[in-house]
Amino acid sequence: MSQLVRPNRASRSRWVLGAPLLIFLAAVVLFPLGYGLFVAGQDRSLLNPDPSWIGLDNIAAVVQDSSFWRAVRFTVIYTVVVTSVELILGFLLALLFNRRFPGKRLLLSLTILPVMIAPALMGIMFRLLLNQDIGLVPSVLSVFGWEISLFGTDAVVPMLLLLDVLQWTPFAFLLFYAGMQSVPDELYEAASIDGSGYWRSALAITVPLLLPVAVVTAFLRGVDAFRTFDVVYVLTGGGPGDYTTNVSIYIYKAFSSGNFGIAAAASVVVCLILLPVVPVVVRRLADPARS
Template sequence: MTRSTENRILATPLVLFLLVMLGFPTILDIIYSFSEVSFENLRSPTFNGGQNYISILNDPEFWSASWFSMKFGLATAFAECILGLVLAVYLAPIIRKNTWMIAVLIMPMMIAPAMMGLMYRLLLHEFVGALPHYMFYWLGDSPAFLSRENVFTTVFTIETLQWTPFAFLLFFMAYEAIPGEMREAAAVDGARGLRMFWHIEMPMMLPTIAVAFFVRFIDGFRVFDNIFVLTGAGAGGATTSLSIYIYLSFFRSGEIGNAIAASVILFCVSFLALFFAGRLLRRSGA
């Protein structure tokens, strides 16, 4: 048996698994996205051309949800990367001596996002939550954390607090992987402090920063659990992300064709974004 035949045989179960688990739902999704389909006719959808796509693209709520997701994804990815980078560089000397601190710092990542939403639902509640309680106690008042005006800032803060450790972990590893000789050589040439960071360390960490930013952006863009548990779709749909929009269209409104068309659009946009990001990273030598 040749090596390539052996490889094919060994890969067959995985390929079959992927075809069944991913291929079938994908084909079904594509069929449904071009069909008039509801819970009543799941087994006999009627082909309606691109009607679902037209309907979705003409729905202002779809664009509003897309804008929310985009804004949320970019803002949280940016904040998490900045904070993660600062923490990684600032704490590196301390963590080198106390590696157990890493475990403590990445603990928020261990909590399921839905649980995080539930936790903050309690924490921010005016009558049972610790935060409003102490704010009333010390300041005599507490802000409306989940009002229409403040809700974006609140969910942004919660997401950033939970996922900054992810960026921190990647950046710390990248920072520690910079060869000591590079730093020594730079020091001999007179580079110190910020100059050393900006011209030597930062360029070497850039590929990791780009990867972390994309991963966090994708995660933020498709946000669902914590926001849905905390505020639902928000007053007047103020916290409706694209994932929440798809969920509500599918289950609550029963507009299965529209919901799947929206998810196909989301998939295509994500694929294109990843494709170009990959090319960009390859070109930059990551």
């Protein structure tokens, strides 16, 4: 470690502090990553117990599959819509919470409760809640004379978007709220002396300070929305036809049919599609003093 150019004491502590991370990456991440890439280059499937190396053929098969690109298109639209809506609503909700009011502690927990339900269970609960014959929502709507179909072919996509917003706005909220806690009170006080309204001062002060949090939240939420699986799969199975097939469902179907090579290759393509967002996020996190 002494070979580092700068004889800074940081040179040693960085390795010590970074050791757990580096050890974990080496022990747990490198092999699966490498093996996964290896599988992506094999014609491995259940029907083919002795796979051979076929290079980029799987990637080519995925890239040439029009249904893959339809899945990508649906996924991109889904991701952009839910991420932006959730970020905005989550931020507004955090602003609303960012003050004293009775019952705050309990309500904070209640607000993030939806995030605590495993998506696999949440999908089933949505399926029950929205069931036309035994679900609560259609029954209540029909009391008000609204005989609308929640899963009809016109309604299903907006429905899925709404459900995602319902479950994941609290995620954005939690991160924004935690971020706001590090904005010193003094800043707000200074702003209110100037006579600016709460919402205005809140926006003026918190938005710039919370930009890194917003970027990370957008990244985490965006990537997770891009990889959404359980709720959509449980509710629609990707249908009707492939109208709601997202990339995760595409990959899962390949995987559960035993087409491991294709599933791995499709995963690689998805990663490549998303890769350009990484530098954008990481740049935001870079230490301003060092860059």
